[in-house]
Amino acid sequence: MEFNDSTIKKIRGLILFAVIVVVAGWNYRSLIAMVMKVIGFISPFLAGGVMAFILNVPMRRIEKMLPVKEGSRIRRPLSLCLTLVFVIGVLLLVIFVVMPQLFETLISLQNSIPAFLAGVKEEAERLFAQNPEIADSISGIQIDWKAFLESVVGFLSTGAGSVLSSTVSAAMSIINGVTTFVIALVFAVYILLQKETLSRQFQKLMKAFLPEGVMARTLEILTLASETFSNFLTGQCLEAVILGSMFFFTLSVFRLPYGLLIGVLIAFTALIPMFGAFIGCAIGAFLMLMVKPLDAVVFLIIFFVLQQLEGNFIYPHVVGGSVGLPSIWVLVAVTIGGSAMGIVGMLIFIPLSSVLYAILRETVNGRLERNKRLKNRKA
Numbered sequence: 001m002e003f004n005d006s007t008i009k010k011i012r013g014l015i016l017f018a019v020i021v022v023v024a025g026w027n028y029r030s031l032i033a034m035v036m037k038v039i040g041f042i043s044p045f046l047a048g049g050v051m052a053f054i055l056n057v058p059m060r061r062i063e064k065m066l067p068v069k070e071g072s073r074i075r076r077p078l079s080l081c082l083t084l085v086f087v088i089g090v091l092l093l094v095i096f097v098v099m100p101q102l103f104e105t106l107i108s109l110q111n112s113i114p115a116f117l118a119g120v121k122e123e124a125e126r127l128f129a130q131n132p133e134i135a136d137s138i139s140g141i142q143i144d145w146k147a148f149l150e151s152v153v154g155f156l157s158t159g160a161g162s163v164l165s166s167t168v169s170a171a172m173s174i175i176n177g178v179t180t181f182v183i184a185l186v187f188a189v190y191i192l193l194q195k196e197t198l199s200r201q202f203q204k205l206m207k208a209f210l211p212e213g214v215m216a217r218t219l220e221i222l223t224l225a226s227e228t229f230s231n232f233l234t235g236q237c238l239e240a241v242i243l244g245s246m247f248f249f250t251l252s253v254f255r256l257p258y259g260l261l262i263g264v265l266i267a268f269t270a271l272i273p274m275f276g277a278f279i280g281c282a283i284g285a286f287l288m289l290m291v292k293p294l295d296a297v298v299f300l301i302i303f304f305v306l307q308q309l310e311g312n313f314i315y316p317h318v319v320g321g322s323v324g325l326p327s328i329w330v331l332v333a334v335t336i337g338g339s340a341m342g343i344v345g346m347l348i349f350i351p352l353s354s355v356l357y358a359i360l361r362e363t364v365n366g367r368l369e370r371n372k373r374l375k376n377r378k379a
Contacts, residue, residue: 044180048187056192057230059083080192094264101261105287225355232351240270243277243310250302256295258287272346273334277307329353 024031039046063079191198206215244267251259266280281303288296330350337349 044183045187047180047184049191051184052188052191052195053229054233055080055083055087055188056195057233058086059192062086076193080189098261098264101258105258105261221355221359224358225351228354228358229351232354236271236273236347239310239314240267242314243267243270243306246306246310247303250306251299254298254302256288256299256302257291258284262287262299273330273350275334275346277303277310281307329357 059079062082063075066075066079066082068075068078203215203219206218210218244263247266248259248263251262262280262284265283266277269276269280272279281300284303285296285300288299330353333349333353334346337345337347339345341348
């Protein structure tokens with residue numbers, strides 16, 4: 001090996017890299033702690049970036065529909081204001097429509113649950129009438145609901161007292177949460193108002209420090225990721241609204257209780273890929289079971305019929321190729337994402353896996369094509 005300046009620089013780089021890896025591996029706990037501390041410092045800006053990305057999806061559509069001349073100074077601020085009004089309006093609509101029904105449901109459950117359990121007890125006594133020992137054990141079961149509710153209230157008050165033992169710390173945590181949200185929102189607004197300028201500055205930064213080929217490939221991957229996440233978010237929200245509306249109208253037609261509450265609940269839980277709607281199904285079936293068990297059976301039949309209709313016809317057309325990921329890898333992405341980061345991980349890992357799948361597919365196809373050309377040349 002010839003030891004010229006280039007070779008010496010490469011050797012120095014390899015030695016430096018090896019030292020960094022060894023030191024990082026030896027002090028990995030301190031490194032992880034430092035990384036978590038840095039993430040804590042920049043968490044408002046990370047949250048602002050996520051908010052900007054989510055708000056940018058409806059904002060682009062609103063901006064295209066505005067009857068304002070393109071290039072006008074008021075076009076971008078107006079579209080941003082309309083987007084914020086739209087998002088806040090949807091949240092307020094859900095709160096003011098669902099909350100009254102939720103309170104009514106909780107009040108009705110306070111009376112229906114004891115009545116339901118009493119009915120179950122009577123039915124069990126009748127069923128085991130021929131077995132006196134079991135019947136006596138069942139009849140001896142007594143639940144003092146007043147004492148039970150008092151114990152629950154006492155536990156909550158004790159727990160609340162222990163958790164909020166320090167008024168100052170509670171106030172500081174609330175202030176920190178509000179401050180983080182405000183900083184994130186302001187940062188998101190700045191990003192959305194100056195996204196073209198920030199994009200140009202980011203490209204200039206990459207052009208200054210990265211080779212041209214690496215820069216082009218990086219921009220290509222970032223564009224693919226942005227389009228995949230945007231399409232997935234749009235398709236998932238639209239599919240959730242359609243599914244929730246289907247349940248609301250179907251339950252209203254069959255005159256089943258809690259139609260609006262269950263429709264909104266399934267719409268929200270359906271944002272969780274694959275498993276979300278079943279969470280809404282379980283809660284809805286429980287609510288109906290406490291009122292009228294036959295309604296719960298009818299609801300389960302309706303749920304599985306609508307779920308099959310949605311999974312086979314609506315979801316492929318609404319979400320469709322926005323993800324471009326085979327079903328088996330969607331299941332893997334949901335499982336790994338849920339284990340790592342909970343519900344947020346389920347939402348992130350599907351489009352992330354789709355991006356990685358697209359890059360891997362392109363790389364594999366390119367290498368196979370290159371190998372094929374090399375074989376043809378040798379032949």
